[in-house]
Amino acid sequence: MAAITAPHNPISATDFANEIRTELKYTQGVTPKEATVDDVYVAAATAVRKHLVDSWETTKQDMVNGNTKAVGYLSAEFLMGRQLQNALLNAGLTDQFDAAVKELGYDPKDVIDAEYEPGLGNGGLGRLAACFIDSLASLGVPAFGYGIQYQYGIFKQKFDEDGKQIETPDYWLLKENPWGHTDYNRQVHVSFGGKVEGTKWVPAWSVRAIPVDYMVPGYKSGRVNTLRLWTAKAEDELDLLTFNKSEYTKAVANQIQAETITKILYPEDSTKVGKQLRLEQQYFFVAASIQDAIRTFYPGQDKPDLTTFPQKICFQLNDTHPVIGIAELMRVLLDDYGYDWDTAWDITSHTFNYTCHTLLPEALEQWPVSLISELLPRHMQIINEIDRRFVEELKGLTSDEEKIDRMRIISTDKEPKVRMAYLATAAGQHVNGVAELHSELLKDVTLKDFSDLFPQKFTNVTNGVTPRRFVKIANPRMSDLITEGLGTDAWISDLEMLKGLVPLADDPEFVKKFAEVKKANKRDFAAFAKRKYGFDVDPNTMFNSMIKRLHEYKRQALKILSVISTYANIKSGKINPDDLVPRTVFFGAKAAPGYYLAKQTIQLINNVSRVINNDPAVKGKLAVYFPWNYNIELAENLIPATDLDEQISQAGKEASGTGNMKFALNGALTVGTLDGANVEIRNLVGAENFFLFGMNVDEVTDLYAKGYDTKGLSHDYYESDPDLKQAIDLVADGTFSDGDKDTYKDLVNDWLTKDYFMTLADFRSYMDIQSKIEETYRDEQKWARMAVLNVANSGYFSSDRSIEDYLERVWMTGPMPAHRA
Ligand code: GL9
Known part of the structure; x- marks a missing residue:
């Protein structure tokens, strides 16, 4: 499978220290004495990059010259995390780096810490893209990641004195970025607007798309792929005539308009806002990527034979964001290369595949026809024709007119819209969901009409996470123990080998060591939390974490209501605090800036934390912490230290989740x-190693059918459960808002009148499972054994396996032949 094992890097620590010194001198222009830790970081990053260059070069050459189809992963988000440790691991330089940096008089931790984490993604979807390109490189699959180099990533989150979320811009390029290579020599142009004369597009304006290239080193594959992120620049930087008239701002108007395209990542999670700029971003990066792919695979050819394009590359559409690429490839083939419609369609439809990442109907993007017509008039013309032909095709398959109407790519309502998910489904070879249940629900509900008529298109690929970043690097102690237990570290690229740990779950020595690893990780996290946030976390408590975007469907509200209930019952004497397992609850979550109820929930959690953590009555028994600005770094630190993970979304709403996999692993x-x-x-x-609670999808469906959210049925749950009533009353009566009864009134009102995601309906079941959790946790050995079994049986959730599934079920391709040095 994976091509070859890269030789362990033979360079010594002293030599690597010298390479860092050289970079300090020639790149940074400082002596080792003058150097700051930031300088050392940049120098080390530059040095390690050089160790990857040869493999990068051969990978690119083999990709173009070989016959293995490449994958173009088109994604508006790549949430990469910090790069240095990962690059060191894959270059085989981790130990040399530690020793070299010490030799230079620095703590390796500080150097790693000097890197600023890029936030070019919102959450799970963007992080999945990052895991996938890591696995593609590690498996030796020729691949490009194509996306956008936003100047501002996801906002930085702070909390004000009232516990409210404050968003500040994340200008991540303020610090030097040694990983991205801006390649001005490979820029392309992307046009917008204007009109169509016949079928000829006469655009009104265009911008330059400049690639910024990142190496994506594989783990022991000898391969280094490319992540190419596009940045927008004006065609003419400055209008000199205007400038000379002293109209300085006007003179840079072009520049501002162009650069706005890649200025900022939309901080939305699931619900999508219909903004023109967002469509500009989407078109910008896919148009640039398609040109780039043609240039890469048909170098120097004026009239390439593009009927072979689907054999050269297949594009994976990561959600609906890049779907306009379908119309763009059609346009390129028809207009730029003169193919007839059928040939162009044949090429296009064999090039794209679509991954859907949601079950929320409002998250499937639909662009008003009026907007596309204005921004991309030729593409609208093409989409109209695709729609027309699709309706013809459907007429041959069904006589159900209503069904045909429902399935149209362009909706037939008053303000017609292009349904991007339908365009992708109609045009692509394959559509996949991201977990088994999700793929079933796509077929049965969201895209039912399509799966009825085109069942062969539908498949599932369950998500995965990279074991390099989220096990090997994030949890070195546990990794060492696993390697000791298995007698090899080959599990890092073959995660199913973790199964070999199953027998060790019955070895008390091993289980004890495993529990000790967890304890040490908890102590580490307590120190990290003190340093970063000033928290005084007690590592001798159970660590209970809920980290993910803040969304009603994920039900952070359920968790905080349970905490409030426990707190109230201790205060009232109903619970003897000595009977409780001491617990520290961690939340990490950003809310979309315009998502009102999510932001109220954040405020509530912060204030519950303030009240509980300052109440001597529960000291040592219950604490709540909400570290701000949840990001990959926090995940890498908290996950290995967590005992209990919360995955408590309403059944039928979370497409997959990937945090759940990281925790289990x-x-x-x-x-x-x-x-x-x-x-x-x-x-x-x-099942015996998992704490299940709550309604399943069918029960949820039944409860909606009874009118749960429309007839205010949540109120019955409130009235009939004294614990639930007490918890909600405390939120309403000002206990967590210094006596102010208005602070959470909209949240409370929503719970009592609508509660669309059925938090109240699942409350009792959630409280009941807690007693089982506590009872289990008290038996240290038993808990640790269950934890070992979670690790041992979670190898399936490697993103390497996901990629292998894509190769087999979607892309119909494989790794490149082994590269020989
Ligand atoms: C998401 C789903 O909500 C998750 O359940 C899924 O694990 C990931 C990756 O497939 O995709 N879809 C989506 O829009 N987001 C997801 O996390 N949201 C963000 O990335 C913010």
Whole structure:
């Protein structure tokens, strides 16, 4: 499978220290004495990059000259995390780096810490893209990641004195970025607007798309792929005539308009805002990427034979964001290369595949026809023709006119819209969901009409996470123990080998060591939390984490209501605090800036934290911490230290989840619903090693049918459960808002009148499972054994396996032949 094992890097620590010194001198222009830790970081990054250049070069050459089809992963988001440790691992230089940096008089941790984490993604979808390109490189599959180099990534989150979320811009390029190579020599042009004369597009304006290239080194594959992120620049930087008239701002108007395109990542999570700029971003990066792919695979050819294009590359559409690429490839083939419609369609439809990442109907993008017509008039013409021909095709397949109407790519309502998911489904070869349950629901609900008529298009590829970043690097202690237990570290690129740990779950020595690893990780996290946030975390408590975007469907509200209930019952004497397992609850979550109820929930959590953590009555028994600005770094630190992970979304709403996989792989047990990939995790780790609660999809559907959200049925749950009533009353009566009864009134009102995601309906079941969790946790050996079994049985959730599934079910290709040095 994976091509070859790169030789262990033979360079010595002293030589590597000299390479860092050289970079300090020639790149940074400082002596080792003058150097700051930031300088050392840049120098080390530059030095390690040089160790990857040869493999990068051969990978590019083999990709173009070989006969293996490449993958173009088109994604508006790549949430990469910090790069240095990953690059060191894959260059075989981790040990040399540690020693070299010490030799230079620095702490390796500080140097790693000097890197600023880029936030070019919102959450799971963007992080998945990053895991996938890591696995593509590690498996030796020729691949490009194509996306956008935003100047501002996801906002930085702070909390004000009232506990409210404050968003500040994340200008990540303020610090030097040694990983991205801006390649002005490979820029392309992207046009917008204007009109169509016949079928000839006469655009009104254009911008330059400049690639910024990142190496994506594989783990022991000898391969280094490319992540190419596009940045927009004006065609003419400055209008000199205007400038000379002293109209300085006007003179740079072009520049501003162009650069706005890649200025900022939309901070939305699931619900999508219909903004023109967003469509500009989408078109900008896919148009540039398509030109780039043609240039790459047909170098120097004026009239390439593009009927071979689908054999050269296939494009994976990561959600609906890049779907306009379908119309763009059609346009390029028809207009720029003169192919007839049928040939162009044949090429296009064999090039694209689509991954859907949601179950929320409002998250499937639909662009008003009026907007596309204005921004991309020729593309609208092409989409009209695709729609027309699609309707013809459907007429041959069904006589159900209503169904045909429902399936149209362009909706037939008053303000017609292009349904991007339908365009992708109609045009692509394959459509996949991201977990088994999700793929089933896509077929049965979201895209039912399509799966009825085109069942062969539909498949599932369950998500995965890279074991390099999220196990090997994030959890070195556990990794060492696993390697000791298995007698090899080959599991890092073949994660199913973790199965070999199953017998060790019955070896008390091993289980004890495993529990000690967790304890040491908790102490580390306590120190990290003190340093970064000033928290005084007690590492001798159970660590219980809920980290993910803040969304109603994910139900952070359920978790915080349970905490409030426990707190209230201690205060009232109903619970003897000595009977409780001491617990520290961690939240990490950003809310979309315009998402009102999500932001209220954040404020509530912060204030519950303030009240509880300052109340002597629960000291040592219950604490709540909400570290701000949840990002990959926090995940890498908290996940290995967590005992209990919360995956408590309403069944049928979380497409997959990937945090759930990271936790299971790091020996946390899950409390969760039958939603997304939780279902598969529970099947694999065993029902007895998973804390299940709550309604399943069918029960949820039934309860909606009874009018849960429309008839205010949540109120009945409130009235009939004294614990629930007490918790909600405390939120309403000002206990967590210094006596102010208005602060959370909209949140409370929503719970009591609508509660669309059925938090109240699942509350009792959630509280009941807590007693089982506590009872289990008290038996240290038992808990640790369950944790070992979670790790041992979660190898399936490697993104290497996901990529192998894509190769087999979607892309119909494989790794490049082994590269010989
Ligand atoms: C998401 C789903 O909500 C997750 O369940 C899924 O694991 C990931 C990756 O497939 O995709 N879809 C989506 O829009 N987001 C996801 O996390 N949102 C963000 O990335 C913010």
